[in-house]
Amino acid sequence: MEYFVQQFVNALAFGSEYALVALGLAVVFSIMGLVNFAHGEVIASACYCVFLAVAVGLSQPWLAILLALAAAGAASVLLERVAFRPVRNAPTTTGLLTAFGVSIILQNLFQLLISPRPQAVPVLNGLNATWHVGGFTVSSLQVMEFLAAALSIGALVLFLNRSTLGIAMRAAARDFSTVRLMGIRANRVIAMAFAISGVLAGVAAVFILARRGSVSPDMGFGLVMKAFVACVIGGFGSLSGAAVGGMLLGFIEVGLLVALPQEHGGLKEALTYVIVIAILVYRPEGLLGSRQELGDKEI
Amino acid sequence: MLQLEGLTVSYGAVQAVRGLDLSVAKGEFVALLGPNGAGKSSTIGAITGLVPSKGRVILDGKDITRLPTEARIVRGLTACPEGRHVFANLTVAENLRLGAATRSDKAGVAADIDRYCTLFPVLGERIAQAAGTLSGGEQQMLAISRALMSRPRMLLLDEPSLGLAPMIVARIFDFIGSLKADGLTVLVVEQNAAQALRFADRAYVLGTGQLRYSGTAAELAGSDLMSMYLGA
Amino acid sequence: MTTDALPATPSAASRWILRGLTGGIITALPVVAIGLYFIGFAPNYYQHLAAAALVNLIIVVGLQVFMGNSGVPQLGHSAFVGLGAYGLAILATPVALKKLSIPHAPFGLSQITLSPVIAIPISFVVVAVLALVSGRIISRLSGVAATIVSLAFLVIVHSVFLHWPELFKGNQAFFGIPKIFGLPAIIAGAVAAIVIARLFRESATGLQLRATADNLQAAEALALDSRALRRRAWLLSALICGAAGMLYAGFAGTISPKVFYFQQVFLTLAMLILGGMGTVTGAMLGTILLSFGLEAIRSVETGVSVLGIQMPAMLGLSGVALGVVIVLCMALRPQGISGRYELDEAIGALLRRNSRMDKAE
Numbered sequence: 072m073e074y075f076v077q078q079f080v081n082a083l084a085f086g087s088e089y090a091l092v093a094l095g096l097a098v099v100f101s102i103m104g105l106v107n108f109a110h111g112e113v114i115a116s117a118c119y120c121v122f123l124a125v126a127v128g129l130s131q132p133w134l135a136i137l138l139a140l141a142a143a144g145a146a147s148v149l150l151e152r153v154a155f156r157p158v159r160n161a162p163t164t165t166g167l168l169t170a171f172g173v174s175i176i177l178q179n180l181f182q183l184l185i186s187p188r189p190q191a192v193p194v195l196n197g198l199n200a201t202w203h204v205g206g207f208t209v210s211s212l213q214v215m216e217f218l219a220a221a222l223s224i225g226a227l228v229l230f231l232n233r234s235t236l237g238i239a240m241r242a243a244a245r246d247f248s249t250v251r252l253m254g255i256r257a258n259r260v261i262a263m264a265f266a267i268s269g270v271l272a273g274v275a276a277v278f279i280l281a282r283r284g285s286v287s288p289d290m291g292f293g294l295v296m297k298a299f300v301a302c303v304i305g306g307f308g309s310l311s312g313a314a315v316g317g318m319l320l321g322f323i324e325v326g327l328l329v330a331l332p333q334e335h336g337g338l339k340e341a342l343t344y345v346i347v348i349a350i351l352v353y354r355p356e357g358l359l360g361s362r363q364e365l366g367d368k369e370i
Numbered sequence: 371m372l373q374l375e376g377l378t379v380s381y382g383a384v385q386a387v388r389g390l391d392l393s394v395a396k397g398e399f400v401a402l403l404g405p406n407g408a409g410k411s412s413t414i415g416a417i418t419g420l421v422p423s424k425g426r427v428i429l430d431g432k433d434i435t436r437l438p439t440e441a442r443i444v445r446g447l448t449a450c451p452e453g454r455h456v457f458a459n460l461t462v463a464e465n466l467r468l469g470a471a472t473r474s475d476k477a478g479v480a481a482d483i484d485r486y487c488t489l490f491p492v493l494g495e496r497i498a499q500a501a502g503t504l505s506g507g508e509q510q511m512l513a514i515s516r517a518l519m520s521r522p523r524m525l526l527l528d529e530p531s532l533g534l535a536p537m538i539v540a541r542i543f544d545f546i547g548s549l550k551a552d553g554l555t556v557l558v559v560e561q562n563a564a565q566a567l568r569f570a571d572r573a574y575v576l577g578t579g580q581l582r583y584s585g586t587a588a589e590l591a592g593s594d595l596m597s598m599y600l601g602a
Numbered sequence: 603m604t605t606d607a608l609p610a611t612p613s614a615a616s617r618w619i620l621r622g623l624t625g626g627i628i629t630a631l632p633v634v635a636i637g638l639y640f641i642g643f644a645p646n647y648y649q650h651l652a653a654a655a656l657v658n659l660i661i662v663v664g665l666q667v668f669m670g671n672s673g674v675p676q677l678g679h680s681a682f683v684g685l686g687a688y689g690l691a692i693l694a695t696p697v698a699l700k701k702l703s704i705p706h707a708p709f710g711l712s713q714i715t716l717s718p719v720i721a722i723p724i725s726f727v728v729v730a731v732l733a734l735v736s737g738r739i740i741s742r743l744s745g746v747a748a749t750i751v752s753l754a755f756l757v758i759v760h761s762v763f764l765h766w767p768e769l770f771k772g773n774q775a776f777f778g779i780p781k782i783f784g785l786p787a788i789i790a791g792a793v794a795a796i797v798i799a800r801l802f803r804e805s806a807t808g809l810q811l812r813a814t815a816d817n818l819q820a821a822e823a824l825a826l827d828s829r830a831l832r833r834r835a836w837l838l839s840a841l842i843c844g845a846a847g848m849l850y851a852g853f854a855g856t857i858s859p860k861v862f863y864f865q866q867v868f869l870t871l872a873m874l875i876l877g878g879m880g881t882v883t884g885a886m887l888g889t890i891l892l893s894f895g896l897e898a899i900r901s902v903e904t905g906v907s908v909l910g911i912q913m914p915a916m917l918g919l920s921g922v923a924l925g926v927v928i929v930l931c932m933a934l935r936p937q938g939i940s941g942r943y944e945l946d947e948a949i950g951a952l953l954r955r956n957s958r959m960d961k962a963e
Contacts, residue, residue: 100746106746106749154929157933158932158933158936161932161936162936163745163746164673164674164675164745165932165936166932167675167746167749168675168871168875168928168932169928169929169932169933171677171871171928172872172924172925172926172927172928172929172932173925173929174925175868175921175922175924175925175928176921176922176925176926176929177925178918178921179918179919179920179921179922179925180918180922181918182917182918182921183917183918183919183922187917187918235467235468235471238460238464238467238468239468239471241457241459241460241464242457242459242460242464242468244459245457245458245459246455246457248420248439248451248455249451249455249457250468251420251438251439251440251443252418252420252439252443252448252449252451252455252517253443253468253469253471253472253516253520254440254443254444254471254472254520255440255468255471255472256438256440257438257439257440288918292864296753296754296757299750299753300750300754302750303743303746303747303750303751307746307747335765337761337764337765338761338762338765340757340761341757341758341761341762341765344754344755344757344758345758347754348739348751348754348755351739351742351743351747351751352739352742355742355743355744355747357747
């Protein structure tokens, strides 16, 4: 029972992380049709910012958390200004390949400017403790990650349903031109989408940093791969699909971790993708997607 | 209030509008008529800035040709696009709220939402329903109300009768005509010339991207252009 | 009427074959010229570089077959390169060497050595089977989802290479593969790949697939089966990439999984984008330009001495350059250098214009 509860919390934590990153991808995709491969480097940028802050002596955990959130938001908005604005109205393929290129540039810049090897960032290790909840032993980090993700998603839902800009973002996901006819600035909507996407990535970055205790140039890429897969199973471009897909991916992974014998543990990733692809054979449009939301978006 | 000087809209090698001159005075109701493909909607697109164009668009004596769409709306222009374009996934209330996105007086916005819900009771009944579930005529009422939510000084209407039953068209035009009494300047693009000319002060007729005729509505109604271009 | 129309059909058929063949051969000419120059005049080290560049060229051509004609970005093609390479390695490596590297290989594979003449076709069959399975799934998905799943496919294959050490030797190098291919064989392979890709582009399938990329709804309204078309392109693309893998394994004699992973994907993708993914010419141009360009950057990257001052090593510089190539191309010229026209089409258009101008004078 103890083991079961621990693994359940483990799955919730992984699922939360994927959901946060996948939501960030979906927010941007739904509004401007950009498949943002550079999203992982937003996470890495946030982590490197914390690394640099610690290097100059700013090593309070709360400061590191705030810095990670702010840096991720800023990096995301900056990427839109510098790299994605020139291809804003281009076909999806052009945007996708641009983002892929940006991702390669950033990964190599981290190598070039900092180091190809992982760098230790122990500042948030204190978040990782063992809690005893109702007779069960659970990892504090995992519980906090789930709560933080739930809180972030709740805040996002509130924003999208209550604020004028949030409503405009939902409208822009379907019909950007008409949103502009309402006198709402396109740049503002898109900058907001990237800021939200970045801050969600920042939340994920805090927990990644706390768990790994180190940063490396390619740390974001694998994660974004999984988040994309989460988006695909959920239904590309659907926000609820991204959250559900992320959670599902977390549970599939932890399920495999439990089911696979130790010596085949390395195949976890491959099998996760096999299961996901099997889902797509039966539902090519994803679990919550509709045909029209499936990537061939008109802008 | 609005002047177009030498407006040209091209899509690749095809010129949809060629050197159009047009003006609408303050408080005037002007109809822009013509058959399918005459360049009417491209003209509206050029005025709102959603369609790139050459030539000059002048609002209140100021050249707005280089301004983005959003900035033109802030200056008192508003448009109700062809095919209505209500935000199908948003509720009726949210649609109306977005129409007032440029305003900051919350109380005024709430009062205006009430006003249109009284004018079109069906909007009031379905205020929390997704706009995509409304019928075509109801969506047109919502689209016009939404456009008016910004308290514009000038309204551009693109094909308000498109795909609607004659009775509903008449009702919608009655409402549009009533706007004239409020002092609103209106430029309406229509294929349904008879409806548009019921309220228009003046009319322009486009054919294959060029101006074919301009004059008062009464003159046009009596001329043979009606049968040549407008099938009436 | 019908009797007149009938003979036109076979002549039309032979016309596209002729156009594909001549076009392919013209496109391959620069490759042959550069290849022969390297065979004749370059030192051994550069012959190795040339071989690696030509293998990349074949991969880029394979990538172009699917991506260029279908318009769907594909990022998993290196999986097929790896499958081809490991197929040949496992089947053709001598038993004595397998005893050292993969003594516990399943299916008795450690006890057999096949002649390359048999090993190569079997490897192609393995690649084809996996391409058929993955192609069935990917062709059903629309644009973005297909791209993501192609990438997931690469991760799956790579992960199996790593975590099935009995067969693939894990992340260690697989050595002792008979070096059956030299630079001439690789040049021949590159020429064949270019000609096949050109023939595919001109064929009915290629033309119809390009139509679906242009306007999917319109093409499907003409009863074109975009899924079947994509499946065929996917299979051909996989076979060409698999061939590149076999040539690489048979030239280098040693392979390891990391060769067939993201680095290769980035590199070949940048090459195709720079040259222009719409054409086989683009694949050729991009590979040649980037191969030379990157070699120059690599010499800086490892730390050169300029005017007697030793520059520090700058790891990652070539990666930055690849990324910059992709981003700048997408922002400034998304159709790449070659644009919409193949080399022979561009030459033909130029000649026609000149003759017109002559007439005008």
